[in-house]
Amino acid sequence: MRPVTQAKKQTANNAVLKSMQTVSLIKSDVQFAAKKAGLSYVSDQTPGIRRYPVKRRGKTAFRYLTPQGKPLKDDLTLSRIKSLVIPPAWTDVWICAQDDGHIQATARDARQRKQYRYHKNWRSIRDEAKYGNMLQFASALPSIREKVSKALAMKGLPREKVIATVVSLIENTSMRIGNDEYARTNQSYGITTLKGRHVHLHGTQLEFDFRGKSGVQHTISLRAPKLSRIIKSMLDLPGQTLFQYLYEDAQPHAINSTEVNDYIRSAANGDFTAKDFRTWAGTTFAVKALLEIGAADTQAAARKNLVEAIRQVAKKLGNTQAVCRKCYIHPQVAISYMQGTLAEEWQACSRAVKKGKTVLAEDEAILARLLEKWQK
Incomplete structure (x- = not known):
């Protein structure tokens, strides 16, 4: 056995410390958001x-016990x-004993994955908070992409490579998880629950055809040589599930949404998900x-253009x-367009980006600048 060098020990210690710091930051963010929503962090x-x-009478019902182990009788x-x-x-x-807990319930599903039920006020505040986190997400994109790129270069079908394939597809197609x-x-399906029958390969062209949430039919095409080769290998595995990895036992194992979101959090070093x-x-x-639609001459025309863009x-x-x-468009986009300042703001941010250096694509860097301006 090779001796573990001091440098390797330090690298391992740094990785553990970084993971602990990430967990601490995420917990702090959750506590702050819960307080802002008027809820208790639980x-x-x-x-x-x-x-x-x-x-x-031959049917399964449920009884509930309080934290003290007594039958729950409170009607509310x-x-x-x-x-x-x-x-x-x-x-x-x-189940949370408090009606103001930010988490109202947790449990294990049939596949022993942890599931959550949140307070309705918590969902609302997190929807608002996510727009404030968009700038941080932009900053995290290079790190996520670097980790995904390295994983896609791995040989075979290890777990990290399959998850990275899913993350890459989410970024390039905007599919639900x-x-x-x-x-x-x-x-109804999202990317982690797709079956082999939902994807068709045409050389380097991927075509996904599946029924999504609310019965919406999705047909998505993407030219991606590397991803096409990886998916071709997955299609050769036994089983109906598309995204499977090979473990040490050489048996295919399906990945799930929790694994994908955990991977994104780790790569981003922050509380981000698909x-x-x-x-x-x-x-x-x-x-x-x-x-592309351009500025409007009247407020009525601007509203009509906004509806078309959202469509x-x-x-x-x-x-x-x-x-x-x-849920998916920063509210300031509509405000700036209705005020007639969106194009001007975009141009100003574009000039600033071209003067500096960025690892993001130009349009992404301009949007990041725009978000930064809106947050001031």
Whole structure:
């Protein structure tokens, strides 16, 4: 066995320290957001309400025990639990004893993956916060891309390479990440739940054809030689699931959304997920669409142009226009366009970018400058 050098020990220690710092930053961000939403920051490591199955007349029902181990009888709390719509198949169910906890419940699904139910106010504040995080996401993109690029160059089909393939496709196609429960119950798919039948190879051209969330049919084409070769290898593996990796036992294992999001967080050194790619893409598409449409002479014309731009973005992302505007386009895009300043701001940021150095693509660097300006 080769001796471990001091330098290698230091590198390993630095990696552990960096991971601990990332976790600390993410926890701090969550605590701040919870406070801003008027909620209590909670953890399922603290005592909570527990759910247990019981048989009644041949059917499975549930009983709930308080943190003190007594039967739960409070009608308001039972009503709150019912509103969380926790699937019957989930096990190891923990429910927050507080009605203002930012996490309301956690559990394990059929594949033993951890699932969460959040307070409605928490979801709202996080939707708002994500726009404030877009500039940080732009800064993290080079790190994510570097890690993905290195992983794609690996030999064979190791886990990291398969996850990196998914991340690369999310960035280049804006596909949703996917949910096993939706795939099983609704036959609607995202990238991590795609089957082999959902992709067709035409040389270096990839074509995805699948039914997505809310029954929307997606047909997505992408020319990507490296990704095409990797996916071709995946299609040769046994099993219906598309994104599988080979472990030490040489057996294929499917990846899931949690693994992909954990990979993104690690690569970005921040609390980002696949959804941040869609928000980045949605905002980029919206700005480009409005710049192409051009300025409007009247407020009525501006509103009409804005609706058209959102329609185009919704088509690219596979969302309704209402969801697209609320969840995937930075609100300042609409404000600047309605004020007639968007093109001027874009040009000013473009001049600044061309004078400096950037590792982002030019349009991305300009958008980052724009976001920086909007945050001041």
